[in-house]
Amino acid sequence: MNRQIVGLVVLTCFCTVVQPVRAKLLINEAFVNPGGSPDNPREFVEILSTTTSDSLTDVWLLEIANEINDDDISP
Numbered sequence: 001m002n003r004q005i006v007g008l009v010v011l012t013c014f015c016t017v018v019q020p021v022r023a024k025l026l027i028n029e030a031f032v033n034p035g036g037s038p039d040n041p042r043e044f045v046e047i048l049s050t051t052t053s054d055s056l057t058d059v060w061l062l063e064i065a066n067e068i069n070d071d072d073i074s075p
Contacts, residue, residue, distance in 0.1 A: 024054050 028048035045061060 022050065024051050025049055025056075025059065 026048045027045060029046040030044075032043050032045075047056070047059075047061075
C-alpha cells in the first residue's frame with residue numbers, strides 16, 4: 001500500500017513539473033519527386049522558424065531512399 005502511495009506522489013510531482021516542448025523549426029512544406037521524374041531537380045524542403053530568428057548551423061535533414069516497389073511488400 002505504501003509503495004502505491006509513494007508511486008502516486010512521484011507520478012503527481014512528475015506530471016506537475018513536466019512542461020510541453022515547442023519546436024523552434026518545423027518542416028513547413030516538402031516537394032519530393034520519385035527518381036526519374038521529369039522535374040526531379042525541382043525538389044525542395046521548406047523549413048519554418050517559430051521564433052524570430054534561428055540559425056540553421058548544424059541542422060541536418062536526413063533523407064532515406066526507398067527502392068522497394070509496392071509489389072515487393074508482403075501483407
